Structure formats: C-alpha cells, structure tokens
Amino acid sequence: MSILTFLARRFIAGEKIEDAARVIKNLNQNGMTATLDILGENVKSEQEATQKADSYIQALDVIDKERLNSHASLKLTQMGMDVSDGFCYDNVSRIFEKAASLNNFVRVDMEGSDYTRRTLDLVYQWHQQFPNMGTVIQAMLFRSLEDIKELNRRKIRVRLCKGAYKEPRDIAFQDRRDINENFVSLMRLLLKEGDYPAIATHDEKLIEATKEFTQQEGIGKDQFEFQMLYGIRRGLQLRLAQEGYNVRVYVPYGTHWLPYYLRRLREKRENLLFFISNFFKD
Numbered sequence: 112m113s114i115l116t117f118l119a120r121r122f123i124a125g126e127k128i129e130d131a132a133r134v135i136k137n138l139n140q141n142g143m144t145a146t147l148d149i150l151g152e153n154v155k156s157e158q159e160a161t162q163k164a165d166s167y168i169q170a171l172d173v174i175d176k177e178r179l180n181s182h183a184s185l186k187l188t189q190m191g192m193d194v195s196d197g198f199c200y201d202n203v204s205r206i207f208e209k210a211a212s213l214n215n216f217v218r219v220d221m222e223g224s225d226y227t228r229r230t231l232d233l234v235y236q237w238h239q240q241f242p243n244m245g246t247v248i249q250a251m252l253f254r255s256l257e258d259i260k261e262l263n264r265r266k267i268r269v270r271l272c273k274g275a276y277k278e279p280r281d282i283a284f285q286d287r288r289d290i291n292e293n294f295v296s297l298m299r300l301l302l303k304e305g306d307y308p309a310i311a312t313h314d315e316k317l318i319e320a321t322k323e324f325t326q327q328e329g330i331g332k333d334q335f336e337f338q339m340l341y342g343i344r345r346g347l348q349l350r351l352a353q354e355g356y357n358v359r360v361y362v363p364y365g366t367h368w369l370p371y372y373l374r375r376l377r378e379k380r381e382n383l384l385f386f387i388s389n390f391f392k393d
C-alpha cells in the first residue's frame with residue numbers, strides 16, 4: 112500500500128465495493144445507516160461516465176443482496192455533466208430507476224457553485240419522475256434560503272451542509288460565524304417545513320442547536336437524521352445513535368480519492384500537518 116493510500120484510508124472505506132460493504136455492515140451493527148459514494152468527479156467522456164453509472168447500479172444490487180441499510184450519493188460531474196446536461200440526465204435516470212425498483216434512495220451531492228443552478232434544474236426534473244431522490248444545500252451560499260424554500264415546496268429531501276468548496280465572496284459567506292448562523296436558520300426552516308431533512312455536520316454546536324430546536328418544537332427523532340462522514344468524529348456518531356437519533360454515515364470508496372481527500376485535509380489544519388509529517392517520514 113502506498114503512503115498516500117495509507118493516509119487516505121482514514122476517510123475512505125477502501126478501493127472496492129466489498130470494502131464499503133464491510134464498513135456499512137459494521138455501521139449497521141452499531142445502529143447507524145449509511146450512504147455509499149463511489150469516488151470520482153469531473154469525468155470528461157461519455158464512456159467513463161456510463162461506466163461510473165453502471166458501477167452505481169451494481170453497488171445498489173450489492174446493497175440489496177447483502178441486506179445493507181444504505182442509500183447512495185453521487186456527483187453529477189462524475190455522471191457526465193461536463194459532457195452535457197442531456198447526457199447526464201439519461202445516465203443518472205438509469206440509477207434512479209434501479210433504486211426505485213429496489214425501494215432505495217439516491218442523493219445528488221452538491222459541487223462547486225458553477226454547478227448549483229444546473230444541478231437544481233436537473234433535480235427538479237428528476238424528482239417529478241423519481242420521488243426516491245434528493246439533494247444537498249450548502250449553508251455558505253447566499254442563494255440557499257431561496258433554494259430551500261423551493262425544494263420544500265416541491266417536497267424534495269435536502270441534506271444541509273456547510274459547503275466544502277472555496278467560493279467567491281460576492282456569492283458566499285466567508286466567515287465561519289456567518290456560515291454557522293445561516294446553517295442554524297436553514298436547519299430550522301428544513302425541520303419545520305422540509306421532508307425528512309438530513310443535518311450533515313460534525314460541529315457539536317450545530318448538533319446541539321438541532322437537538323434543542325427539535326425538542327422545543329416537538330419534532331420527533333424519527334422526523335430527521337444527522338449525517339456525518341466516514342472517519343470523522345466516530346465517537347460522536349455512535350453517541351448520537353445511542354441517544355436514539357437517526358445517524359447516517361457517508362461512506363466513500365474507489366480509486367479516485369484525491370479530490371475528496373484534499374477537501375477533507377483542507378477542512379482541518381491538523382490533518383494537513385499529519386499528512387505532511389507522514390509524507391516525509393522514512
């Protein structure tokens with residue numbers, strides 16, 4: 112195993128579906144559900160994007176056959192969005208169809224702001240045909256309040272996160288306090304008016320704010336779920352599950368792990384220092 116692969120293993124289940132299945136089984140045994148992600152983004156050819164969609168279809172079969180309690184999450188730039196929206200629409204529809212036939216659910220992740228409008232336009236179209244799908248909204252973007260209102264109106268399930276991409280200041284909050292404040296208002300709106308929202312954060316203050324709000328408003332623990340990433344704050348994941356909250360863990364696997372890994376490194380300075388110190392070790 113190369114040093115890079117060794118370091119990436121902290122955040123990534125492994126290279127094969129069997130690795131992800133093992134991780135998911137373990138999460139399920141500990142009272143948590145999962146959403147499986149096949150790593151990869153910005154695919155430039157129809158052929159590769161078709162193969163990636165085929166891999167998702169196979170993965171949905173594995174989830175079904177092994178009776179794993181897991182959804183799937185995907186990125187549209189892996190599915191051919193950089194080729195054309197029309198191609199991407201047809202390619203991903205195959206995955207939604209498969210998920211519907213297995214009574215499963217697939218979520219479209221949100222990428223950088225260059226893709227937000229197009230992603231939401233596709234999501235609105237898909238959802239009319241496939242109610243078993245949802246998407247993600249990033250608290251750092253100014254536009255997110257209006258997007259959530261529209262998604263709630265259409266009863267499309269939303270995962271709320273802070274946002275993992277560097278965005279320009281004319282369209283996005285830069286200060287962590289502003290992002291957190293917006294996260295709390297959006298979280299409240301989703302919990303009051305949304306359809307089974309997912310509150311995706313490892314930030315204990317935001318998790319506490321969510322618990323407090325749901326208790327105040329009499330919103331049951333079965334009306335929403337917390338989501339976290341594989342390898343981050345495992346103790347907190349388990350604790351919330353033991354307190355009776357629904358906890359879903361995002362489990363990425365595959366060989367194209369570098370962009371995902373770099374986003375995780377950027378999120379925490381200590382990660383970068385750990386990476387640098389290990390990279391230069393004999």
Ligand code: FDA
Binds near residue numbers: 312314378
């Ligand atoms: P924050 O970054 O403030 O971290 C809070 C605490 O969590 C830290 O103090 C630390 O303890 C721990 N922590 C967080 N990140 C860590 C890391 N990398 N390494 C070690 N510890 C860490 N983004 C996006 O743009 N589009 C998307 O589709 C998704 N999807 C998604 C799904 C799920 C299930 C999750 C949890 C997150 C995403 N994200 C995402 C990523 C999200 O936008 C955000 O970048 C990360 O969740 C980090 O933000 P936190 O809310 O955890 O807060």
